[in-house]
Amino acid sequence: MNFEYTDKVKQLRSQLADFMDEVVYPNETVYENQLREASDRWTVPPVMEEMKQKAKQAGLWNLFLPDSELGAGLSNLEYAPLCEMMGRSMIAPEVFNCAAPDTGNMEVLERYGTESQKERWLTPLLDGEIRSCFSMTEPDVASSDATNMETTIERDGDEYVINGRKWWSSGAGDPRCRFAIVMGRSNRDAPKHMQHSMIIVPLDTPGVKVLRMLPVFGYDHAPHGHAEIDFTDVRVPAENMILGEGRGFEIAQGRLGPGRIHHCMRLIGVAERALETMCSRVTNRVAFHKPLSDQGVIREWIANSRIEIDQARLLTLNAAYMMDTAGNKVAKKEIAMIKVVAPNVALNVLDRAIQSLGAAGVSEDFPLAAHWANSRTLRLADGPDEVHRNAIAKQELKAYTKVPVKQSH
Structure with missing residues (x-):
């Protein structure tokens, strides 16, 4: 397994990082303010469409579609670091037309839809019009x-x-x-x-x-x-x-594999941003006559967070690699494993970050509380932890199932 980024991914990652710094992060507050000031909250803040047009112009559009002329033609493994970066912001996935559930629906239509269905529904989705x-x-x-x-x-x-x-x-x-x-x-x-x-x-x-x-x-x-x-x-x-009557579960399996791992990729980004927020805050806050970063318990939180994030990232990359090389069906154990690990790691790191910030951590001044609420739902969405753990255990136990010995006559 080689998880080194290709030249194409390195270029896209650099572009995406610059775009996040120059466009997305500065507009997070603008987005929330426009939403707050609108007469109806169920309207789209104008800044979102402005950011989407800039992303299109930058060629950072539909990056999620693997091996498709309609997207960037990236494998799951190549898309992972880009999806992680988008996950750092609640609004970023939509900016690049890489937000759920549209991504899953586009994959379904691209893979299973008729030409008529693609023309009517997939094309405007890919264009970000609907x-x-x-x-x-x-x-x-x-x-x-x-x-x-x-x-x-x-x-x-x-x-x-x-x-x-x-x-x-x-x-x-x-x-x-x-x-x-x-x-x-x-x-x-x-x-x-x-x-x-x-x-x-x-x-x-x-x-x-x-x-x-x-x-x-x-x-x-x-x-x-x-x-x-x-x-x-x-x-x-x-x-x-x-696709046809009775094909619902067949489609669901094709849809949920990529959907689950995309959530996990984004959760790694959530955890990374939380760790960065924690490190920045504890370095600059003094309590009991010394920086919080000098406190042993804070350093333990930081160390454990780094260990857990890197473990989760490697497990995510391994699942993506398996999906690319062996197929979603063969990779179902790896997908289930990361679907359990990633939300729990993100929640652990977010909880430590919130605790290190004190009252500020649960406020709207930082994105931690909103990310925590969203991450907690992902222990349920696309299957609860318990269902995935049960599936993993069944896969493990297969090797220990006794095969009846045929009697010789």
Whole structure:
């Protein structure tokens, strides 16, 4: 395994670092102020579109799409350090059109969509003209087991009829959000993992109703947001079905692998920024007649943070390498491992940073509290820790499963 950056990645990384310093970081406060001053929080701060245009002009656009003429043609391993850098800021992923859930939806459409679906939905997503959401989780069932979902997608002539309720449909609050990819049950009599399908549902379709926006630890994440949506007798053309009936879990596996590792890459960036914030603060603050950085416990926090971040980064790079060389299916254990490790490492480092800053750490003057709330959700999103740990253990135990010995006659 060779994790050294290619010349192409080194160039993009340098460009991206400069762009973050010159455009993104200085505008974080501008973005929040514009959002705060708007008459409606569910509008897009003008500075976001300004930054997106600058990113396009700089060629820092759609970097996430691997081996595709539509993106930068980067492998997962090549994209990792760039995604990490974007993760340092809550607003950065959207600036470069690399934000979830659009990235996952674009990958689905690019990989599984028809030419008509690509033209209508993928092209404007790639251009950053519209946004989208993904409706999978449901409030009335234990969604850690996705086979529990009860939303129905039933064929009726040249249409499909969707009925059900979804929540945590991230991005549905955005006024630019034009459609949801909805996963639901299309055939109860089929084998367990062939009962579900994914279908494109324009949000202005009759019967689609956003019931409420769900805050995360008090953060509404406007104008993006997380919605609870009711689908009542929603009719869409049969051509909106993705890949075919019963292919929902097949698509989900293709979608969630890259989605999970992208979250992990960004979380490494979150942890790095938290460590930088802590080191800067403790070097310049004096308590009990000496800098906080001279306190043994502070140094232990810093040392442990550096160790944990570097461990998590290497595990993330290894998972990316496995995805590139062996495929997402073979790399499922490595993906599960980093999906457990990365959020917990980020939370550990954020907690130490908050503690080292004292009251300032929980304020809006620093990004630590907002990053903590977001990172904590990622121990649940795309599968809770416990589900991933169970999958890892099952993989480990396979080698110890006794094979019955055939009797000789």
